[in-house]
Amino acid sequence: MTETQSTHMESKAYDVVVLGAGPVGENVADRTRAAGLSTAVVERELVGGECSYWACMPSKALLRPVLAQADARRLPGLSQSVQGPLDTDAVLARRNSFTSDWKDGSQVQWLERTGADLYRGHGRITGPRTVTVIRPDGGRQVLTARHAVAVCTGSRAKLPDLPGLAEVAPWTSREATSAQSAPGRLVVVGGGVVASEMACAWQALGSRVTVLVRGRSLLDRMEPFAGEMVAEGLAEAGADIRTGTSVKSVTRENGTVLVVTDGGDRIEADEILFATGREPRTDDIGLETIGLEPGSWLSVDDSLRVTGHDWLYGVGDVNHRALLTHQGKYQARIAGAAIVTRAAGESVRAEDWGAHAATADHAAVPQVIFTDPEAAAVGLSLAEAEQAGHRVRAVDVDLTSVSGALLHRDGYKGRARMVVDLEEEILRGLTLVGPGVGEVIHAATIAVTAQVPIGRLWHAVPSYPTISEVWLRLLEAYRDA
Known part of the structure; x- marks a missing residue:
């Protein structure tokens, strides 16, 4: 029935x-x-539910052409064919198909x-x-x-307690993933996953994006380098990233949004997205x-x-x-x-x-942020592991040492950090930043969940040349430290 x-x-x-x-x-x-x-x-x-119509599926449908174009623009033989802007209408139509037009x-x-x-x-x-x-x-x-x-x-989505905010009709994650056109100017308030992904998507789809981050960096629940590298990618794409900035007031007059920051800056926009938490x-x-x-x-x-x-x-x-x-x-x-x-x-x-x-739920939660570059993590960060009382060591590797990453696209930038429990000789966490790393994180999820001894990971041989070869480089760095 x-x-x-x-x-x-x-x-x-x-x-x-x-x-x-x-x-x-x-x-x-x-x-x-x-x-x-x-x-x-x-x-x-x-x-x-939310995932099918206003979150995972529409947001990733918006982001996939953005990331594919970013890769293609850095591949000789293909780059000259993809220098123009994305076809925003086509991207939005494809996104609509993934939501079944909200039916x-x-x-x-x-x-x-x-x-x-x-x-x-x-x-x-x-x-x-x-x-x-x-x-x-x-x-x-x-x-x-x-x-x-x-x-x-x-x-x-949880909206902040700002006077008159309802009259402004701000975007939340729902409007950001279901909008049928790109605003000329978009202010994004927040520094988490939704803010980062939607800034990446709409900047590529034709909006001039300004991101206002109250904290010191994007993605502050991950390893510090993750937020730094994602912010660099957004800035290279043309977004204006302002950290240490809070919204003091926001109004809308004749269709234009006026944002005043705690530092006294006045920013005009066509839409404003608040990605400031969930309730x-x-x-x-x-x-x-x-x-x-x-x-x-x-x-x-x-x-x-x-x-x-x-x-x-x-x-x-x-x-x-x-x-x-x-x-x-x-x-x-x-x-x-x-x-x-x-x-x-x-x-x-x-x-x-x-x-x-x-x-x-306690120590092996994987997550991928689909920005350019991607960020992916599972388990505990170095700071979280130390706060939990584990005796750990962080091992860092530049992904340019991995052949599979270099083949992914020219000018590849990426980094990986492995957090090792020195007493139990197991992996407590792994964070990766770089194009294509989202498909690598499940191997780390298995290692963290199963508490695979570091000694056994040497015998899990990564295929060459793939980004997964980062595992070998991390183990070598741990051995040589």
């Missing part, structure tokens, strides 16, 4: 009720249905094939194991869960009815069960562990397995969770 059509209050029982039909909710439902548990999924917007028919069909029931509308918890769905037609449907309710409602979509889902604070992040254990509620799960962004689609889907698989196991009457012990524990 795709929608409930009754106009009066109804009640229906399921084994599992899932709030949110994004990638996280879809994966929870897929796991519980595969085990034979009846499952209802509630969604107020589009099935497929969710194919995603609904996928969900139907799992056997889950979809309820369109706003779902609110109205008591233990109870969800009330307020449908678009005003009707209400009460759903009860025999075993579990999974909150998979994700997060939204959980838990403000209006009925948390107050079960003793939790509306709008709060949900505290969960490693099986994603909410603290103090043996029937409630908080999966994906709502638990604030790692606001990344792939980590949310990973958590969904863990939560699904835990729900199924508990539904069968089996205990899930902390010492024997195995497939029921989201251990990767």
